[in-house]
Amino acid sequence: MARRRLLLSLRWGDMDAYRHVNNVEVLRLLEEARVRAFGVAAPDGSASMLATGTVVAKHTVEYLLPLDYRPEPVAVDLWVGRTGGASFEVDYEIREPDDSRTYVRASTVCVSYDFDTGRPRRLADDERARLTALAG
Amino acid sequence: MARRRLLLSLRWGDMDAYRHVNNVEVLRLLEEARVRAFGVAAPDGSASMLATGTVVAKHTVEYLLPLDYRPEPVAVDLWVGRTGGASFEVDYEIREPDDSRTYVRASTVCVSYDFDTGRPRRLADDERARLTALAG
Amino acid sequence: MARRRLLLSLRWGDMDAYRHVNNVEVLRLLEEARVRAFGVAAPDGSASMLATGTVVAKHTVEYLLPLDYRPEPVAVDLWVGRTGGASFEVDYEIREPDDSRTYVRASTVCVSYDFDTGRPRRLADDERARLTALAG
Amino acid sequence: MARRRLLLSLRWGDMDAYRHVNNVEVLRLLEEARVRAFGVAAPDGSASMLATGTVVAKHTVEYLLPLDYRPEPVAVDLWVGRTGGASFEVDYEIREPDDSRTYVRASTVCVSYDFDTGRPRRLADDERARLTALAG
Numbered sequence: 089m090a091r092r093r094l095l096l097s098l099r100w101g102d103m104d105a106y107r108h109v110n111n112v113e114v115l116r117l118l119e120e121a122r123v124r125a126f127g128v129a130a131p132d133g134s135a136s137m138l139a140t141g142t143v144v145a146k147h148t149v150e151y152l153l154p155l156d157y158r159p160e161p162v163a164v165d166l167w168v169g170r171t172g173g174a175s176f177e178v179d180y181e182i183r184e185p186d187d188s189r190t191y192v193r194a195s196t197v198c199v200s201y202d203f204d205t206g207r208p209r210r211l212a213d214d215e216r217a218r219l220t221a222l223a224g
Numbered sequence: 225m226a227r228r229r230l231l232l233s234l235r236w237g238d239m240d241a242y243r244h245v246n247n248v249e250v251l252r253l254l255e256e257a258r259v260r261a262f263g264v265a266a267p268d269g270s271a272s273m274l275a276t277g278t279v280v281a282k283h284t285v286e287y288l289l290p291l292d293y294r295p296e297p298v299a300v301d302l303w304v305g306r307t308g309g310a311s312f313e314v315d316y317e318i319r320e321p322d323d324s325r326t327y328v329r330a331s332t333v334c335v336s337y338d339f340d341t342g343r344p345r346r347l348a349d350d351e352r353a354r355l356t357a358l359a360g
Numbered sequence: 361m362a363r364r365r366l367l368l369s370l371r372w373g374d375m376d377a378y379r380h381v382n383n384v385e386v387l388r389l390l391e392e393a394r395v396r397a398f399g400v401a402a403p404d405g406s407a408s409m410l411a412t413g414t415v416v417a418k419h420t421v422e423y424l425l426p427l428d429y430r431p432e433p434v435a436v437d438l439w440v441g442r443t444g445g446a447s448f449e450v451d452y453e454i455r456e457p458d459d460s461r462t463y464v465r466a467s468t469v470c471v472s473y474d475f476d477t478g479r480p481r482r483l484a485d486d487e488r489a490r491l492t493a494l495a496g
Numbered sequence: 497m498a499r500r501r502l503l504l505s506l507r508w509g510d511m512d513a514y515r516h517v518n519n520v521e522v523l524r525l526l527e528e529a530r531v532r533a534f535g536v537a538a539p540d541g542s543a544s545m546l547a548t549g550t551v552v553a554k555h556t557v558e559y560l561l562p563l564d565y566r567p568e569p570v571a572v573d574l575w576v577g578r579t580g581g582a583s584f585e586v587d588y589e590i591r592e593p594d595d596s597r598t599y600v601r602a603s604t605v606c607v608s609y610d611f612d613t614g615r616p617r618r619l620a621d622d623e624r625a626r627l628t629a630l631a632g
Contacts, residue, residue, distance in 0.1 A: 097505050100531040101384060101524050105375040105429075106339070111280040112255055112373060115248040116509050123508040124567055144247040147285045154279075157377075159532055203242070233369050236395040237388050237520060239513040241565075248509060252373050259372040260431055293513075295396055378611070383552040384523040391520055416519040419557045426551075475514070 090222050094121045095161040095185060102157060109155040114192055115147065118180055121164040122196070125178075125222065141209075145175065146197040155182065155191045162191070167224030174208045175199045176219050226358050230257045231297040231321065238293060245291040250328055251283065254316055257300040258332070261314075261358065277345075281311065282333040291318065291327045298327070303360030310344045311335045312355050362494050366393045367433040367457060374429060381427040386464055387419065390452055393436040394468070397450075397494065413481075417447065418469040427454065427463045434463070439496030446480045447471045448491050498630050502529045503569040503593065510565060517563040522600055523555065526588055529572040530604070533586075533630065549617075553583065554605040563590065563599045570599070575632035582616045583607045584627050 096117055104110035126142075155162070163185045169177035175197055182192040202209040211219070232253055240246035262278075291298070299321045305313035311333055318328040338345040347355070368389055376382035398414075427434070435457045441449035447469055454464040474481040483491070504525055512518035534550075563570070571593045577585035583605055590600040610617040619627070 099524060099528045100535075101376060101382065101527055103377040104373060105377065105379045106279075107377045110373065111283070112248060112251040115251055116507060119248055119509055120507045127508075143242075143287070143290075145287055147247070147283065149283045151279070151281055235388060235392045236399075237391055237512060237518065240509060241511040241513065241515045243513045246509065252371060255373055256371045263372075378551075383555070384520060384527055387520040387523055415514075415559070415562075417559055419519070419555065421555045423551070423553055 091165045091167045091224065092125050092222060094124050094164045094166065096120055096124075096164055097159075097161045098155075098157050100157055107156075109157060111149075111151060114149065114151070114155070114182065114194075117162070117164060117182065118147075118149075118192075118194055118196065121166050121180060122178055122198075125166050126218070141200055141202070141215075142198040143201045144196055145199045147194065148196075149192060149194040151192055153189055153191045161185065163187075166222070168219045168222040169195065169224055171211070171216065171219055171223075174210050176211070179224060227301045227303045227360065228261050228358060230260050230300045230302065232256055232260075232300055233295075233297045234291075234293050236293055243292075245293060247285075247287060250285065250287070250291070250318065250330075253298070253300060253318065254283075254285075254328075254330055254332065257302050257316060258314055258334075261302050262354070277336055277338070277351075278334040279337045280332055281335045283330065284332075285328060285330040287328055289325055289327045297321065299323075302358070304355045304358040305331065305360060307347070307352065307355050307359075310346050312347070315360060363437045363439045363496065364397050364494060366396050366436045366438065368392055368396075368436055369431075369433045370427075370429050372429055379428075381429060383421075383423055386421065386423070386427070386454065386466075389434070389436060389454065390419075390421075390464075390466055390468065393438050393452060394450055394470075397438050398490070413472055413474070413487075414470040415473045416468055417471045419466065420468075421464060421466040423464055425461055425463045433457065435459075438494070440491045440494040441467065441496055443483070443488065443491050443495075446482050448483070451496060499573045499575045499632065500533050500630060502532050502572045502574065504528055504532075504572055505567075505569045506563075506565050508565055515564075517565060519557075519559060522557065522559070522563070522590065522602075525570070525572060525590065526555075526557075526600075526602055526604065529574050529588060530586055530606075533574050534626070549608055549610070549623075550606040551609045552604055553607045555602065556604075557600060557602040559600055561597055561599045569593065571595075574630070576627045576630040577603065577632060579619070579624065579627050579631075582618050584619070587632060 102109045102113040163183045165181045169179045178196045180194045183190050199208050200211050238245045238249040299319045301317045305315045314332045316330045317326050319326050335344050336347050374381045374385040435455045437453045441451045450468045452466045453462050455462050471480050472483050510517045510521040571591045573589045577587045586604045588602045591598050607616050608619050
């Protein structure tokens, strides 16, 4: 079990006319969590995996409770689910940092991609190792 | 079969650093299609159903082909799937207006909601009628 | 006098928690107007001038009246002001298409830029000609 | 001299197709800085001044250096300039937290506003006191 917890800040502008964080902006938070978990913030400082070589194939997002803007960050817990030859699933929960509430439960299928050829590509061994380290 | 087709404009700013329309912004387009189909653009000019009385409970979005920015609009086809006592499903496809390509296939579960009490509420008869008119 | 008028659609998501079009999203509309006037929609079909070779150096934006979301487009009138060796000013007004109201008055200084060298570059003759055609 | 420094996180999605933080998203950061300085984060816990009672009348934004996405926050320094009967100016700089670079210099005219009557209103004494505490 290797969840990674990211503390991410909301922005006042994430709210919509209903005065809650807009459901679309929730996806922006999940994107930021993916980038920080897989990409620019990789602990070994290696080139970003997610930012340069994967595309989103599918999102499933469940909204459990309304999320209100506040200056304090929310917790995005993230882990890797099923991994295939050229794809992997990222699962997340957006929670209160004290775990008192779960606002969102979501899952993204990412496909490893070669932007030069414009085609999916097999996951490299080091990518697979990094994903295994985050397997749920 | 009662699909409704909306022609919606992209914005240059919908692109991300990969130079395609960002997967999160695709949800913004789907939101705009829902608002226009159910809400402010209701043919009978009645008060907006979607903008005042529903919340998003779940999104499922499949990205089939990359969508590039261009000044010409894309087509968002939208129809109503399963309808329950206090919820309904909106299904969509984002397509070339000439139907040559399907970029995105998606589905949203909307829950009818009373913002005064902060609780789900049963769909009213006129709401149900309007949904039936859009049933796929 | 060569104003160019663009009719641009608002999105429901452009509203913020005040239930008006957010002041930041107004800049998104101005960006879209610039791209369509100078770039991808160039009447001669030539490569985009704005999208590939200019950066924004300065914005000045005055908000005259609150702008509310509606499905009907707004008019963005755009013309070119002072032009220098490596820069030009774009002036705009966001108006009702029937000219009954002016919501926003704004001005952007764009600098022509060489992304390969990472430095400003002199405007080419054909760029200068295209700008002259839009001079206010 | 009473600048207030806020450390704000960028998001990967703030980048545009040029792979720098988009000029429009810079305004989103300035909005967040205003909200945190004047509003929800008010040290005395009082009701938000900015979020409930002011509107933006004018922005002036100068882009001095390109800002690139990174997981580390940027510093937004913010102070209050001229204050009138029903308005005040907020000045800002977006900087490296170590002060090695200034990316953006900006100024916003805020008008105190009564949303019930839809008209500007005079600044209250406690609002004026709070602004004086942030005077540059």
